[in-house]
Amino acid sequence: MSDDPTAYSPSNGHKDFIREIIEADLASGKHSGTVTRFPPEPNGYLHIGHAKSICLNFGIAQGYGGRCHLRFDDTNPVKEEEEYVESIQEDIRWLGFDWGGHLYFASDYFDQLYEWAIHLIEQGKAFVDDQTAEEIRETRGDLQSPGANSPFRDRSVADNLDLFQQMKAGKFASGERVLRAKIDMTHPNLNLRDPVIYRIDHSEHHRTGDQWCIYPIYDFAHGQCDALEHITHSLCTLEFENHRPLYDWFLDNLPVPSRPRQIEFSRLNLNYTVMSKRKLLQLVEENHVSGWDDPRMPTISGLRRRGYPAEAIRHFCQTIGITKFKSTNDIGLLENAVRNVLNKTALRFMAVLDPIRVVITNYPEDQVEEMEAIRNPEDPDAGMRLVPFSRELYIERNDFMEDPPKKFFRLSPGREVRLRCGYFIRCDEVIKNEAGEITELRCTHDPETRGGENPPDGRKVKATIHWVSARHAVEGEVRVYDRLFSDENPESGDGSFLDAINPDSLQVIANAKLEPGLGKIPPGECVQFERLGYFCADPDRSEDQPVFNCTVSLRDHWAKLQARKKS
Numbered sequence: 001m002s003d004d005p006t007a008y009s010p011s012n013g014h015k016d017f018i019r020e021i022i023e024a025d026l027a028s029g030k031h032s033g034t035v036t037r038f039p040p041e042p043n044g045y046l047h048i049g050h051a052k053s054i055c056l057n058f059g060i061a062q063g064y065g066g067r068c069h070l071r072f073d074d075t076n077p078v079k080e081e082e083e084y085v086e087s088i089q090e091d092i093r094w095l096g097f098d099w100g101g102h103l104y105f106a107s108d109y110f111d112q113l114y115e116w117a118i119h120l121i122e123q124g125k126a127f128v129d130d131q132t133a134e135e136i137r138e139t140r141g142d143l144q145s146p147g148a149n150s151p152f153r154d155r156s157v158a159d160n161l162d163l164f165q166q167m168k169a170g171k172f173a174s175g176e177r178v179l180r181a182k183i184d185m186t187h188p189n190l191n192l193r194d195p196v197i198y199r200i201d202h203s204e205h206h207r208t209g210d211q212w213c214i215y216p217i218y219d220f221a222h223g224q225c226d227a228l229e230h231i232t233h234s235l236c237t238l239e240f241e242n243h244r245p246l247y248d249w250f251l252d253n254l255p256v257p258s259r260p261r262q263i264e265f266s267r268l269n270l271n272y273t274v275m276s277k278r279k280l281l282q283l284v285e286e287n288h289v290s291g292w293d294d295p296r297m298p299t300i301s302g303l304r305r306r307g308y309p310a311e312a313i314r315h316f317c318q319t320i321g322i323t324k325f326k327s328t329n330d331i332g333l334l335e336n337a338v339r340n341v342l343n344k345t346a347l348r349f350m351a352v353l354d355p356i357r358v359v360i361t362n363y364p365e366d367q368v369e370e371m372e373a374i375r376n377p378e379d380p381d382a383g384m385r386l387v388p389f390s391r392e393l394y395i396e397r398n399d400f401m402e403d404p405p406k407k408f409f410r411l412s413p414g415r416e417v418r419l420r421c422g423y424f425i426r427c428d429e430v431i432k433n434e435a436g437e438i439t440e441l442r443c444t445h446d447p448e449t450r451g452g453e454n455p456p457d458g459r460k461v462k463a464t465i466h467w468v469s470a471r472h473a474v475e476g477e478v479r480v481y482d483r484l485f486s487d488e489n490p491e492s493g494d495g496s497f498l499d500a501i502n503p504d505s506l507q508v509i510a511n512a513k514l515e516p517g518l519g520k521i522p523p524g525e526c527v528q529f530e531r532l533g534y535f536c537a538d539p540d541r542s543e544d545q546p547v548f549n550c551t552v553s554l555r556d557h558w559a560k561l562q563a564r565k566k567s
């Protein structure tokens with residue numbers, strides 16, 4: 001990506017406030033290089049919000065010749081973590097970033113963190129509390145009133161050391177005791193009111209197994225891990241702003257080998273979706289979607305399966321920028337980034353999603369012509385493709401109207417249109433079944449318009465439509481998606497966010513008629529169905545039936561796809 005001229009870099013002057021700070025630190029000699037980290041908790045798949053943080057942290061490493069660590073924040077022993085650890089690495093690589101040899105786990109530092117807890121106890125700065133979680137919460141006070149000291153706060157260093165060692169040795173049940181930092185129960189910042197730093201949990205840990213039954217709290221682990229890895233700038237989202245004084249307190253009171261600086265930025269929010277991993281997990285577990293990689297999910301794996309290019313996600317993250325303002329971005333911005341990339345890269349094909357048969361009565365019964373068509377008008381190197389033309393074709397049902405209103409210029413009785421790279425055809429007759437439904441259109445073509453060229457008499461038509469030769473069509477399944485939630489802010493209502501789920505977010509078209517070349521598109525590749533949108537080949541295909549996911553409409557056809565769905 002270093003060849004991407006729009007990428008953030010010190011040289012193009014395109015800077016956010018974090019890069020300003022970094023450049024000042026480099027200029028003043030405070031740091032000779034940058035070390036950042038991306039610290040996911042392996043309790044779910046990554047989503048588009050994480051992409052913002054990934055692009056920032058890895059982007060800084062690229063822009064300043066520094067490095068970015070991938071550190072799993074696994075201080076919380078929960079189930080199924082291996083699957084998440086794998087998927088997170090796959091997603092970051094797919095986004096185009098690399099941590100080199102710098103893969104770490106917070107659990108790698110459990111021994112060191114334990115020693116530092118002992119250090120605090122020895123300094124009289126931590127104590128074992130026998131109170132229940134509830135008692136601790138009740139005595140914490142609030143923004144108006146100070147908290148109350150724990151009755152166990154003045155235990156001797158010797159007693160604290162002994163009890164903490166017993167905690168580690170598994171002498172107590174989960175939740176029976178905790179280790180707290182001894183700071184100030186009247187501090188205006190609640191995070192400094194003797195925060196819990198170690199808790200007992202007898203669950204199995206995905207990496208350390210049953211080696212530990214005490215685990216450091218996030219706040220006691222994060223800054224220290226940063227210091228151990230010589231992170232220079234520890235970038236996190238705004239909800240950690242109030243934790244920064246505690247982050248600094250630990251660094252001030254422990255013999256850490258380096259001094260990282262925490263800087264907060266606002267998280268990415270998108271309308272029409274939810275972003276918390278807990279809620280995404282609920283969507284998966286309750287089968288509201290087919291899995292973490294369901295193309296309607298805001299997960300990286302879902303967007304990938306939907307056909308969103310990594311480049312578009314990076315561009316989107318760059319466009320929204322890095323600030324401290326809380327805001328919600330329009331999903332349309334992300335969709336536009338996708339269109340911009342796919343317009344340049346996607347090969348064009350014709351596909352008919354709602355077919356109606358057209359018979360060209362003056363075209364020889366067994367003649368087939370290979371029509372030349374442009375593969376991608378945006379990419380001259382892509383060259384030409386051949387599309388078979390024959391007497392019987394399919395066109396979209398909504399490209400024909402028997403009784404057209406004034407502004408409808410496509411096919412109707414007596415009207416002529418251009419078939420893309422085919423011929424001009426005129427509709428002579430409409431065939432209906434007993435129920436009065438149109439089953440077939442009888443048309444004639446003008447042989448002088450081969451390739452869709454204007455005829456010598458200068459006659460013009462007002463519309464060009466797409467088509468697929470009936471005899472050559474590959475049948476495929478096409479999945480058209482609408483937003484997963486009908487509400488712009490699914491979390492705003494009184495009820496559950498699940499109430500905002502759009503019941504019609506997936507429409508499956510079982511027998512779409514596809515240009516033959518579409519049978520050979522490898523899974524993961526995106527193409528344009530001319531006049532309809534961008535579609536991505538799905539791995540979930542059978543031997544002879546491709547499956548395509550609608551990635552995004554061509555801007556002006558979204559309304560049409562929706563209208564078809566509702567009718």
Ligand code: ATP
Pocket residue numbers: 038039040041042048049050052053073235236237266267268269275276277278
């Ligand atoms: P969630 O609320 O979805 O569970 P999280 O913050 O708990 O998210 P982590 O795995 O802890 O998830 O996040 C890893 C990193 O990604 C953190 O540095 C976090 O600040 C960042 N991050 C998470 N969500 C967003 C977001 N919506 N926008 C920007 N950064 C985010």
Ligand code: MG
Pocket residue numbers: 041
């Ligand atoms: Mg988290």
